Amino acid sequence: MSSSRNKLENKGFFASMSSSLSMFSNAMHRSVNGLLGYENLEVVNPEGGKDDAEEEAHKGRWKQEERDSYWKMMHKYIGSDVTSMVTLPVIIFEPMTMLQKMAELMEYCHLLDQANECEDPYLRLVYAASWAISVYYAFQRTWKPFNPILGETYEMVNHNGITFLSEQVSHHPPMSAGHCENEHFTYDVTSKLKTKFLGNSLDVYPVGRTRVTLKRSGVVLDLVPPPTKVNNLIFGRTWVDSPGEMILTNLTTGDKVVLYFQPCGWFGAGRYEVDGYVYDANEEPKLLMTGKWNESMSYQPCDAEGEPLPGTELKEVWHLADTAKDDKFQYTYFAHKINSFDTAPKKLLASDSRLRPDRYALEMGDLSKSGTEKSSLEERQRAEKRNREAKGDQFSPRWFDLTEEIATTPWGDMEVYQYNGKYTEHRAAIDSLDIVEVEEFKTKEFNPWQYNDFSAA
Template sequence: MAANKDQKQGGGGGGFFSSIMSSVSNFGSAMHKSVNGMIGSEGLEVINPEGGTEDAEVEAQKGRWRQEDRDSYWRMMQKYIGSDITSMVTLPVLIFEPMTMTQKMAELMEYSYLLDLADECEDPYMRLVYVASWFISVYYALQRAWKPFNPILGETYEMVNHGGITFIAEQVSHHPPMSAAHGENEHFIYDITSKVKTKFLGNSVDIYPVGRTRLTLKKDGVVFDLVPPPSKVNNLIFGRTWVDSPGEMILTNLTTGDKVVLYFQPCGWFGAGRYEVDGYVYNAAEEPKILMTGKWNDSLSYQLCDLEGEPLPGTEMKEYTYFAHKLNSFDTAPKKLLASDARLRPDRYALEKGDLSKAGSEKSRLEEKQRAEKKIREAKGQEFVPRWFDASSETAPTPWGDLELYYYNGKYTEHRAAIDKSDSIEEVDVQTTEFNPWQFGDLAAE
C-alpha cells in the first residue's frame, strides 16, 4: 500500500505524532506587532516568538542595536526592500558573529559520528535516520542569529583533528557569492556547492539555500541528496533577532530511491511549534517505515511505524540528543595553515576579541583589497581560478533556481599529505600571520 502523498509528503499529516504537532503549531503564527512612530518604520512588523504582550515600540528597542545605529541603518536599508541583499558588503559588524561562511560550512561536521554509524548500519531505513539526524544537527547553530562574514574570494577553511575528517572549504565566486566544500574520513565523502538567495522584507529577510549537497557512504557506495528548507531571519533591525526554518527537508537516497521527508514547523502563538520537526522515512514505493519527531535545537526521536504512519505496537521511541555547538577554533586547524584560512582574517579576529571598531575598519580594508585584486586580474585579462575546486559546465536545478556546480579536484588531499610528511611543520600564529587569499599581486604586503 503506497502512502498518500498529500498526507505523508509534508510530514505534517497522516501520522499520530504529525497530527498532534500540526494541530498545536497551526494554532496561529507568532505574535506580530506593527512598529509605529519610529523613523519612518510605520507598518513594519516586530515578531516576538514568545508572544509577549509588551508594546511594539518597547519590543522593537530590544536586541543588539544601539538606537542611533538602528535608526541610521534603517534609513539606509529601506530602499532595498524586496531585493536580494546577498552580495551587500556595507553591513555593519554589529550584526556579525566572529565566523565567516567558510567556517560555518564546517559546523555540520560536529556530529559526524552519526555518519560513521550510518556507514556501518545494515538497515537502509535506519541509515536514513542517522543521515537525516546529522543534517538536522546543524540547525542548532541557527539559535545564533548573527550573520557570518562574507568570505573573501579565494578564502579557505581547513579542519582536521575531528573524527578523522579532512575538511576544506573555499570561496569560489564573489558575484554571485558561492562556496564549495569537501569533507572525508574512512566512512563518508561529503561535497557541497553552496549559494543562497535572499529577499529583504524590511525587518526580516528570507533565505533560500540554492545549493547541491552530495553525501556518499563508502561501505556500500550509496549516495544521498539533500534539499533543505528555507530560513527566515526575524527582527533584523527592530527587536530581538531570531531565526525560523519553516518548510520541508527532503533527503533522498539516490541509489535506492528511499527518502526522508521532514517538516519544520513554523513558530506559532506564544512559541507553539517553534523548533518542532516531524516526518517519515519512506521506502522507494513511498510507504512510511519510520516516523521521526523532535526539536531541531534539542533532540530527535524515531520509532518504527505501520503503513498508515502509526507507531508499531511493541516498539519504543528512541532519542538522539544534541549538545552545544562550539565555535571553530585553532584546535581543529592543521599546524601549517593555509594563509587564506578564515581564522586568520583580522576583522573576524577583532570581533572575536570584542573590538567592534577595529573589526569594522579591518572589514573595510579587506573589501578594498578584494576590489584591488579584481582590478589586477581584469588588467591582466585573467579570471579567478579556485585552487581546490574546479568549475563545471553543469548546472543543477533547485527549488529556487539553477546552480553552477564546482567539484573537488583532489589537490588539497595531495597538498596536505605532502605537508604532513614534511619534517619542518611550523605552527601558525594568528596574531602574526597575514591573511592572504589573493591570487594576483602581493596585496598582503600593502
C-alpha cells in the same frame, strides 16, 4: 487512512499519515497552526519577552539609534536579494565567516559514521537525517557571519578523523564549495545563498547541492534543506526559524526521508518541532521520525499508514551536546573550536578564515578596528577585480573545479563545483614533514589574493 490522519492531527504528534509526498507539507502545516486557529499570523516574539530592543541594547551592541539609522539605509532594498549588494556594519556580525559556519555541520558527523556502518537501509537514513538536523541549533544564532573574500579558505582537522576544506569559489554571485572526508564518508557541497529582504525580516533560500557518499555501501545521499526566515531583523528581538520541508534522498535506491520543520506559531507554539517519515522507493512509510531541532531526534517503526507498530517505542538517535551558558556570541563549544587553531592542520593555508584581521578584531571586541579591517579587505578585493579585468584574467579556485553540471534546486538552478583532489595531495605532503606551526599562526598574514603585488592592483 483518513481516520488515522485525523487521529494523529488531534494528538498533535504527526500531521499526516499519507505516504503521498505531494500532500505532506500542507498536512503538516495544519497540525499546529490549524489546531490553534492561528494560521497566517506572524509571531512578533516567540519567547514572549518584552522591551526586546532595550534588552539587546544592554548587551553592548546594536543600540536602538543604530537600528533606526540602519533602517533608513535598508528600507529601499525591500523585496531585493541583498546577499552581496549591501555593505553591512560589523556591529551585526559574529567573529566567524560563512566558510567556517559551513563546517559546523560536522559537529555530529559521527552520525554519518553510524549511517555508514548500519545494515538497515531505513535506519541508515534516520542517522543521516539526524545529522542534517543537528546543525540547526547553531543556525539559530542571530549574528551574521562575514562574507568570505574570493579565494578565502577554511581547514579543519582533529575532529572525528575528518579533513574538512571549504573555499570561496565565486564573488558575484557569492558561492562556496566544500569537501569533507574520513574513513566512513565523503561530503561535497556547492552553496549559493539567495535572500529576499522584507523590511523587518529576511528570507534565506539555501540554493545549493549537498551530496554525502557512504563508503561501505557506496550509497549517495542528496540533501535539500528548508528555507530560513530571520525575524525582527531591525526592530525587536531577532530570532530565526526554518519552516518547511527537508528532503534527504538515497539516490542509489530511491528511498527518502521527508521531514517537516513546523513553523513557529503564536506564543512560540510548535517552534523547534520536526516530524516526518522514512519512505521506501514506493513511497510507503517505514519509520517515523520526531523531535526538536534544538534538542533531540528519535525514530519508531510504523505500519503502511504511518501508525507506530504495536510493541515498539521511540528510540533516540541524536541529542544536543552540552552548550556554553551566556556565551557572548551564543556559540556552542564546537563553534569555539572552529575558531581556534586547535582544529587547524600543520602549515595552515594563508587564505584561512582564522587569519582574517577583521574577524579576529571582532573576536577581541574591537569593533572599530574590525570595521576598518573589513573595509580594507573589501577594497583590496575590488582592486583585484579591476586588475583581473584589465589583464583579461579569470579567477580559478585552487581546490575546486567548475563542472559543466547544472543542479536544479527549489529556488533556482546553479553551477556545481567539484573537489579536484589537490588539497589531499597538498596535505599529505605537509603532514609528512616534521613541523609544528602553532606559534606562527598568530603572526601569519591573511592572503587569499590572486595577485601578490598589491601596488599593481
